[in-house]
Each structure stands twice: as C-alpha cells, then as structure tokens.
Amino acid sequence: MPIIFYYGSGSPYAWRVWLALEHKKLAYDFRLMSFADGDLKKPEFLKLNPRGRIPLIVDGDFALSESGAIVEYLEEQYPATAPLFPGTTRERAGVRRWVADIDDSVDAAMGRMGEAVFGKETDAQVLAAAREGLLKELQYVAARMEGDYLAGARLTAADFALYPTVAMLARYDRRRPALGMAAACPPALAAWGKRIESLPYFAKTVPPHWKAG
Numbered sequence: 001m002p003i004i005f006y007y008g009s010g011s012p013y014a015w016r017v018w019l020a021l022e023h024k025k026l027a028y029d030f031r032l033m034s035f036a037d038g039d040l041k042k043p044e045f046l047k048l049n050p051r052g053r054i055p056l057i058v059d060g061d062f063a064l065s066e067s068g069a070i071v072e073y074l075e076e077q078y079p080a081t082a083p084l085f086p087g088t089t090r091e092r093a094g095v096r097r098w099v100a101d102i103d104d105s106v107d108a109a110m111g112r113m114g115e116a117v118f119g120k121e122t123d124a125q126v127l128a129a130a131r132e133g134l135l136k137e138l139q140y141v142a143a144r145m146e147g148d149y150l151a152g153a154r155l156t157a158a159d160f161a162l163y164p165t166v167a168m169l170a171r172y173d174r175r176r177p178a179l180g181m182a183a184a185c186p187p188a189l190a191a192w193g194k195r196i197e198s199l200p201y202f203a204k205t206v207p208p209h210w211k212a213g
C-alpha cells in the first residue's frame, strides 16, 4: 500500500517531504489539500492531525505530521533507497543540526518576509527590515556551507529543508519586483539552488499553482 501524502500547494514544509519521497523513490498517493476550501480543518483531516496542518503522511495505520519527523521516518523506515542522512553518527547529527537551524532561524526570517510581502505590507521600513533579515540569514548559511551541498559533498535532508526558502525569493520578486530578492541571493546559494533544480525529479515537485504562473 503506498504512503498517503497530504500536501498543500506552496507550503515550504510540504515541499521538503515531496522532495524526500521522490528522492527515495517511494510510492505515494498524492492528496492535494485546499487551504481556501478549509480542507485542513475538516473533521476527517483533524483526526489525522489535530493541528490541522500539512504536510502529513499516512503509512498503513501510522499517521505522521511535522516535516522534520516525516523525513526522518522515511529515512529509517525505508533505508534501502537513496539516503538523506548519510555517513557517520556525527555526520548525521550535522544534518539534523542544519535542519534545526533552518527551522529555527531561517524560517523565522522567511515567515516575517512572507507576512510583509503577501500580507500587503505598506510600511516600507517593515518591508526593508524583513528583506534584510532574510538576506542576513541566507548569508549566514552561505558562509557556512560545507561543500557543494549544505552538509558537505552529498545531498542530504538539510538541502531539502532550505531549498523552498530560496525558491521563495523569486516569488517575492514576482509580487514586488523592486525587492530584487533573487538578485541579492548569495552567489553560493544561487549556485546550490541550481544543483537542486537539476535533480531529475525536481520539476515534478514544483508547487502546482506556481506552474500556472
């Protein structure tokens, strides 16, 4: 029985899980949930995740939310295919450290930027502070990349944790071109982003509503 994957278009957290499912070549049944239609607050979904959030997977009789927990579960439950936490105990700890750091610091800056850009912020100072805050976080990450990928020479769960934030830069520009977010992306991260985008399964995981423009 394939894993059931509950997804919402544009969710950076759900994107991480989609990339992981594809990377590990796992069979899954894709369920596109609508934020606008309140799908996540319907009783049948709340039974699976009382927080009413995606991403969520159901693997047999096991339901699991939280992108970080899901990616680690997929890795442990399905170890045979492409690993996302490779190497030694210390290397794997390093990958988890990156994911925790991104969840904590980078995502907080992304959240402020999202609110400012998509919440139609009109105060130029608030917008500029959000822009600077996110770029500062990306510069922090770029300066500490450990190789072609965040945690070294190999692709890991850390890369999937960060990628949706970097992909958002072009979406911010689309809404407010004057921000110039994509152009301000640190060059090392822009080059890394291209590496993620050249993965054979990448195109399939682009948020469906982004493909529509």
Ligand SMILES: N[C@@H](CCC(=O)N[C@@H](CS)C(=O)NCC(=O)O)C(=O)O
Residues within 6 Å of the ligand: 008, 010, 011, 012, 013, 014, 040, 052, 053, 054, 055, 065, 066, 067, 068
């Ligand atoms: N920490 C969670 C965050 C999940 C999350 O915030 N999901 C958002 C979409 S990006 C959601 O489902 N929001 C709906 C809501 O809160 O009502 C994770 O890593 O999975």
